[in-house]
Amino acid sequence: MTTLQSFMTQHIPMIEETMYGEVKRLDIPKNLKEAMLYSLEAGGKRVRPLFVLAVLDLFNKTYKTGYTVGAALEMVHTYSLIHDDLPSMDNDDYRRGKLTNHKVFGEALAILAGDALNTLSFGVIARMPELTPQQKVELIHLFSEAAGAEGMVGGQVLDIEGEQKQLTLAELEQVHIHKTGALLRFGIEAGAILADATAEERSHLVDFAYHIGLAFQIKDDILDVEGTTEELGKTAGKDEASDKSTYPALLTLAGAKEKLIEHYEAALQALAQINKDAVVLEELTNYIVKRNK
Amino acid sequence: MTTLQSFMTQHIPMIEETMYGEVKRLDIPKNLKEAMLYSLEAGGKRVRPLFVLAVLDLFNKTYKTGYTVGAALEMVHTYSLIHDDLPSMDNDDYRRGKLTNHKVFGEALAILAGDALNTLSFGVIARMPELTPQQKVELIHLFSEAAGAEGMVGGQVLDIEGEQKQLTLAELEQVHIHKTGALLRFGIEAGAILADATAEERSHLVDFAYHIGLAFQIKDDILDVEGTTEELGKTAGKDEASDKSTYPALLTLAGAKEKLIEHYEAALQALAQINKDAVVLEELTNYIVKRNK
Numbered sequence: 153m154t155t156l157q158s159f160m161t162q163h164i165p166m167i168e169e170t171m172y173g174e175v176k177r178l179d180i181p182k183n184l185k186e187a188m189l190y191s192l193e194a195g196g197k198r199v200r201p202l203f204v205l206a207v208l209d210l211f212n213k214t215y216k217t218g219y220t221v222g223a224a225l226e227m228v229h230t231y232s233l234i235h236d237d238l239p240s241m242d243n244d245d246y247r248r249g250k251l252t253n254h255k256v257f258g259e260a261l262a263i264l265a266g267d268a269l270n271t272l273s274f275g276v277i278a279r280m281p282e283l284t285p286q287q288k289v290e291l292i293h294l295f296s297e298a299a300g301a302e303g304m305v306g307g308q309v310l311d312i313e314g315e316q317k318q319l320t321l322a323e324l325e326q327v328h329i330h331k332t333g334a335l336l337r338f339g340i341e342a343g344a345i346l347a348d349a350t351a352e353e354r355s356h357l358v359d360f361a362y363h364i365g366l367a368f369q370i371k372d373d374i375l376d377v378e379g380t381t382e383e384l385g386k387t388a389g390k391d392e393a394s395d396k397s398t399y400p401a402l403l404t405l406a407g408a409k410e411k412l413i414e415h416y417e418a419a420l421q422a423l424a425q426i427n428k429d430a431v432v433l434e435e436l437t438n439y440i441v442k443r444n445k
Numbered sequence: 446m447t448t449l450q451s452f453m454t455q456h457i458p459m460i461e462e463t464m465y466g467e468v469k470r471l472d473i474p475k476n477l478k479e480a481m482l483y484s485l486e487a488g489g490k491r492v493r494p495l496f497v498l499a500v501l502d503l504f505n506k507t508y509k510t511g512y513t514v515g516a517a518l519e520m521v522h523t524y525s526l527i528h529d530d531l532p533s534m535d536n537d538d539y540r541r542g543k544l545t546n547h548k549v550f551g552e553a554l555a556i557l558a559g560d561a562l563n564t565l566s567f568g569v570i571a572r573m574p575e576l577t578p579q580q581k582v583e584l585i586h587l588f589s590e591a592a593g594a595e596g597m598v599g600g601q602v603l604d605i606e607g608e609q610k611q612l613t614l615a616e617l618e619q620v621h622i623h624k625t626g627a628l629l630r631f632g633i634e635a636g637a638i639l640a641d642a643t644a645e646e647r648s649h650l651v652d653f654a655y656h657i658g659l660a661f662q663i664k665d666d667i668l669d670v671e672g673t674t675e676e677l678g679k680t681a682g683k684d685e686a687s688d689k690s691t692y693p694a695l696l697t698l699a700g701a702k703e704k705l706i707e708h709y710e711a712a713l714q715a716l717a718q719i720n721k722d723a724v725v726l727e728e729l730t731n732y733i734v735k736r737n738k
Contacts, residue, residue, distance in 0.1 A: 180594040184602045188594070235560060240552030259533030263556065264602055267528060268594035270560060274567040275589025278582050285578030289571050292585060296568025301473040301481070301561035309477045309557055 207343025
């Protein structure tokens with residue numbers, strides 16, 4: 153078992169337990185709780201919370217705060233998928249091999265379950281007993297930026313607008329820096345805040361986050377071309393069928409792979425600037441670049 | 446001009462300016478900004494922020510923090526209206542006499558504009574320079590509860606579920622305590638936090654919030670029966686046409702008016718327990734009970 157595999161085996165159940173626990177303890181309508189839990193429990197790679205924990209590991213810190221912040225982060229990621237899958241957005245029936253939220257619970261409840269997860273995530277951080285009020289405020293400030301109009305939601309808007317035209321490489325990067333990159337970056341910066349990293353260490357981590365965020369998306373685009381629907385748990389080849397601007401479409405498949413390697417190497421270089429044992433973050437970087445789903 | 450009228454004339458423009466300013470300063474896609482501003486600028490009574498300010502007034506405090514917290518609160522109220530109006534929810538074409546957000550910008554952008562306002566509201570509070578980190582964390586914690594599954598969003602789910610059956614009076618109260626009451630209560634408690642009210646003062650204010658929240662909703666139900674579409678800026682008589690559980694439907698119109706007076710008097714009684722000049726809060730209470738839109 154690699155270091156990353158044992159890291160995942162150790163931490164993913166803790167992240168998930170924390171996340172489910174935050175929803176299960178709520179005194180709320182049964183339907184709403186079921187809809188929220190349905191999408192949280194639908195699996196996924198838990199990459200964003202893993203980054204929080206991998207940064208804590210880099211600084212040799214305990215993991216507990218990372219479970220909670222990671223759970224809040226995964227809630228926001230999950231709400232964004234619920235809303236993205238809606239008929240008026242991507243209109244997807246399946247996600248991770250399971251019916252999408254609105255196919256099971258109806259559109260109204262899917263929208264509200266997403267809204268509830270979004271809102272809950274901020275409360276989860278505000279209630280953390282281990283942090284100082286200053287740390288919580290800094291986390292919530294960054295989280296709101298990363299998740300909102302200036303981050304993920306803005307990226308989603310750019311993505312929708314981009315569907316109607318051919319994007320340049322710079323425009324495509326803007327989509328992904330916001331849509332995927334912002335939440336990944338928040339996970340990495342949150343880890344740095346929880347670990348009391350120095351300003352210099354944090355700036356190397358932000359640099360790392362930039363490259364790994366783009367690498368993540370380029371890999372997703374490549375998988376859409378090369379992967380199978382069965383492996384991906386979602387329809388493969390959808391990008392090409394919908395004439396979507398992607399890295400392979402703009403750069404050819406070989407060009408996209410080259411770009412992926414560039415960002416992969418730049419990410420590892422940024423990490424190397426921090427003189428610490430970064431084995432988990434390095435293996436997580438490898439995993440993102442080499443995964444087949 | 447009554448005290449309340451001059452209070453509104455003084456403060457509503459400041460609340461609105463603060464709210465618009467928070468969105469205008471964002472570096473985000475043009476469409477998204479327009480969609481967010483469209484609904485914020487669509488007017489409304491600004492009752493929730495006015496409560497924040499009226500509580501500050503009760504304690505003779507300066508108003509500046511109330512503008513910001515009130516703006517965040519009105520953003521959440523506005524996002525909830527955008528999502529409520531969607532075709533899969535209430536399917537409304539008009540709100541406050543203007544086309545609803547999705548009729549102008551399309552469903553996808555309306556959903557995302559709502560998401561962005563929800564997320565932004567927490568960042569707005571986290572960034573307030575005048576407050577201690579402790580105050581911000583307490584506000585965000587309460588705000589998340591009031592706006593989320595345990596509050597407004599949960600109330601919306603109860604409301605949707607209630608459409609398919611005849612509710613009891615107790616069930617109807619639960620809908621409104623969550624759907625309308627939770628955010629009003631947050632506004633009133635936020636005012637108490639900003640004003641450094643004592644625990645006892647705050648508990649009288651929470652009691653006040655309970656009664657004024659229900660009074661607000663009962664009045665809405667009565668207006669739906671007695672008001673005209675022109676006055677209301679939305680379709681009158683919609684509740685009866687859709688066979689919805691309302692106070693007039695459960696108690697008769699006369700019974701609903703009696704219930705309204707009960708809560709009105711209980712609200713004023715709670716206020717009287719705080720030995721301060723509550724003229725603005727009293728007039729705001731009168732306004733809610735006697736308004737014709």
